[in-house]
Amino acid sequence: MWKSIASNALTLFIVVLVVAAGLLAWGREQFTGPGPLAEAICFRVEKGDSLSAVSRALEERRAVSDARIFRIGAEYSGKADGLKFGSYLVGAKASMEQVLADLTAGGQSTCGREVNFRISVAKAEVVLRELDAATNRYVEVVKFDPAAEASPSAYIDVTEADDIRWRVTLAEGVTSWQVVDALKRADFLSGEVAAVPPEGSLAPDSYEVERGADRAALLAEMATRQAATMAELWATRAEGLPYDTPEEALIMASIVEKETGIAEERKRVASVFINRLEQGMRLQTDPTVIYGVTKGEGVLGRGLRQSELRRETPYNTYVIDGLPPTPIANPGRLSIEAALNPDKTDDLYFVADGSGGHAFAKTLAEHNENVAKWREIEAKAGAAEAGGVQD
Known part of the structure; x- marks a missing residue:
């Protein structure tokens, strides 16, 4: 009997073990x-x-x-x-x-809402976006210019949320004054800025920050990134460039940045200005003249006057020889690369071609033909605007 009980108990125990193992698996x-x-x-x-x-x-x-x-x-x-x-x-x-x-895992939230304070040449704007989980894409909820309008309720209602991601994005070609002026209006940042950083010293990039982050510390991070980029690219520069210092290359990069927004053109634009420097020609570039007028404090908002093109200033490259004394904006990595590793061309001129890009030329005669074509495009566009466009 006891043997039977023991046998049954053992069998039950084995069954329990098997079931437990199965459940565990x-x-x-x-x-x-x-x-x-x-x-x-x-x-x-x-x-x-x-x-x-x-x-x-x-x-x-x-x-x-x-x-x-x-x-x-x-x-x-x-x-x-x-x-x-x-x-x-x-x-x-x-x-x-x-x-x-x-x-x-901790760290920043991987879903939810993001506030991106975007600083561009024309303006700074706050963009509130929310992630659509189904598509894994951010959808814009509200966008506004803090310099021109009050913060909308859709933005105010979420700014105290713990899981909001905060970001500051600096576009290529923005001046240091514009960056500081915009950051003063970023209500999620704190702290004062003692002085405007040197022109060209800030890296156009996207910066993830925390609510209440210090403005001066953010500017320091921008400067650190730009210095690192400049040091890296200066070390791999082409031979025979007409720059004695990284600062001179940064000046050229800022001119390239302001002359074209087409990434594929940057190295060719840089080659034009380098060829001019090597041949003793003046750079004759409008963005430097404009910087001499505005000091980088905002957008000119009109065409240059003949008096401004004739006036001798340190930034009027129609009058002075060589480079202006400082950069005229904060150039991005691609423009710095272009200044330090330009295309090898014989081009000495370029003008807008109506497509958003430029027509390049080796001779003044060829350039004049390109200018005439551009003037014709401008005239047709002006006539169409004056007469209205018919569908």
């Missing part, structure tokens, strides 16, 4: 295998949320198949107390293991 498969989500979603973890509350919310939104397995997996992996508040992009078919990793 099934649970592991559920935890690491593809999840039930058909499309990606944004999932928010609030400050102070418990693992139990988060697991139930995930189950309700079909991000996980079983809240209990998610909790057990979190406990087993030692991440039960590691939830970080914020908004997270949970991808389609993401496993519980991946969801847990995302929600405990």
Whole structure:
């Protein structure tokens, strides 16, 4: 009898072990295998949320198949107390293991809303965007110019949220004065700026910041990036360039930046100015003259007057020889590359060609023909504007 009882107990024990092993294998498969989500979603973890509350919310939104397995997996992996508040992009078919990793990784939110303060040559504007989880693309919610209009309620309502990502984007060709002037209107930044940084010393780039970040510290980061870019590219410059210092190359890069917005043209534009320097010709470029008029403080907003083209200033390259004394804007990496590794051409002239680009020429006669074509395009455009365009 006792042998029978012992045998039955052993059999039951083995059955229990087999069932437990099966359940464990099934649970592991559920935890690491593809999840039930058909499309990606944004999932928010609030400050102070418990693992139990988060697991139930995930189950309700079909991000996980079983809240209990998610909790057990979190406990087993030692991440039960590691939830970080914020908004997270949970991808389609993401496993519980991946969801847990995302929600405990920390750092910036991977989903939700972003405020991008964009500083361009024409103006600075605040853009509030929200990530569409289904397409993984940001959708613009509101955009406004803080210099010309009050902050809309759609922006004000979200600025105190913890999971907002803040970004400052500096476009190529903006002057240092414009950068400082714009940053003063960025209400999510703090601190004073003692002085405008040297022209050309700030790197056009996108900078992720925190709410309340110091303006001076941000400008210092911009300067650090530009110095690093300049040092890197100066070390790989072409031989025989007419620059004695990196500062002179930066001046040339700023002129190239202001002369063309076509990336493919930059090295050829640089070759024109370098050829002129090497032949002792004046640069004769309008952007330098404009900088002499505005001092970089805003946009001229009109054409240059003949008196301004004749006036002798340190920046009037129709009058002075060689380069102006400083850069005339903050050039981007591509323009610096163009100044330090220009195309090898015999071009000495260029003029707009009506396509957004330029027509280049080796001789003055060829250049005059290109200018005549451009004047004809301008005249036709002016006539069409005056007479109206008919559909």
